[in-house]
Amino acid sequence: MADARTLIFAETYRQQLWIGEWDADNLQLLNERHFAKAGNGPRGPDGITFDTEENLFAAIFNEGQINVYAKDSELINTLTCPGSRPTSCAFDPTGRLGLVVTEAERGEIISYPNAGIGLPIYYG
Secondary structure (H helix, E strand, O other): OOOOOEEEEEEHHHOEEEEEEEEOOOOEEEEEEEEEEOOOOOOOEEEEEEEOOOOEEEEEOOOOEEEEEOOOOOEEEEEEOOOOOEEEEEEOOOOOOOEEEEEOOOOEEEEEOOOOOEOOOOOO
16 A cells, blocks of 8 residues: 555465555564455465555456455456456556456466556555
8 A cells, every 4th residue: 555564465365455554674474464355265365456546456366357346345347357357466567558457268368548647556
């Protein structure tokens, strides 16, 4: 997230997203807790990215969708993919392509130009 302290990560095979605070000085994750269930199995969330509103976009592998979660972990939208295996997702930094997703089943790169603008990558 934009605060450069909050870390969200995916546990793909258990269909879970987790959140915690990263302590860069001591290289440890603090206050780790469940953020959201993401998928129904046998696989789940893979690549994740944020928009400028700090909504989390999670590619749900084997379910053909990108789930969109608000900061409070509420599922607020779902984008459908043409294949069942979206993997990576990222926002085009130029803003022209919107959300860009790699889809492994069909071997495609998919663009969702109206999905929003990505949160800039933190370079600390």
